[in-house]
Amino acid sequence: MSFEKVVSHAIEAYKTNVKLISFFSIPLIVAFPLLLLLPNYASLGGIFLRFNSIGTDVSSWGVAYMLVVLLISLILFSFAIVAINSVIKAQRAMLSLKHADVERMEDATFRLFGLLLLVFLALFAFNLLLFEMNVGERLRLVLNGLFSLAASMLVLFAPQAIVIDNAKIEHAISLSVSVLVKKPALVVAFLTLGALLVLVNSFVFTSLQGVWGMFPYVAIVVNSLLIVPFLEVVKTQIYLTKYSLL
Secondary structure (H helix, E strand, O other), X not given: OOHHHHHHHHHHHHHHOHHHHHHHOHHHHHHHHHHOOXXXXXXXXXXXXXXXXXXXXXXXXXXXXXXXXHXXXXXXXXXXXXXXXXXXXXXXXXXXXXXXXXXXXXXXXXXXXXXXXXXXXXXHHHHHHHHHOOOOHHHHXXXXXXXXXXXXXXXXXXXXXXXXXXXXXHHHHHHHHHHHHHOHHHXXXXXXXXXXXXXXXXXXXXXXOOOOOOHHHHHHHHHHHHHHHHHHHHHHHHHHHHHOOO
């Protein structure tokens, strides 16, 4: 299966389900502004935690506040991703979403939430370890970037495994890794496409920042409502190739 054909199927699936996908992408719009309440910075159409801004003298109330905002944002993000995958799963089975499907989405959302929370904690712990070891800033950025990439790749197709195969967290990780091993060309092409879309989105709205200072945040909206949902559909189509359903 060529990547061009995968993208073609993804575009068709996205167009067919654009209303539902757009509706279920709304939690992404809510999640990102919530994250802006933390010590973050916006870049490339996304929001990233500024670890060095947290400091070592944060009060217990400050920690609790950050945790609540993070958890709410993460659960909203998880729901949106699960819902988008559920829409595509229903379409491939030539069915419409029913009440039972919505109930299953709840369970899948909490499983994905648990997995993403584990990944975040691992990234945070690794970054904190490097900070405590007084690793130089440049080296810390490189090591943290490599660790983040490795952790992200391990769970790249975990949402698809959780929704399509009803996998538990441990099995979802192994299924995600199996896609990386069996479909490396599709994975590399997907990562290239994702990077290209994010970079173009960032370049366009950053260039317009002089016209209106809020344009970088418009990039976040475009990323949330268009780019992330579409890339999730592409991932689902790649995942489904193992069943020869395309």
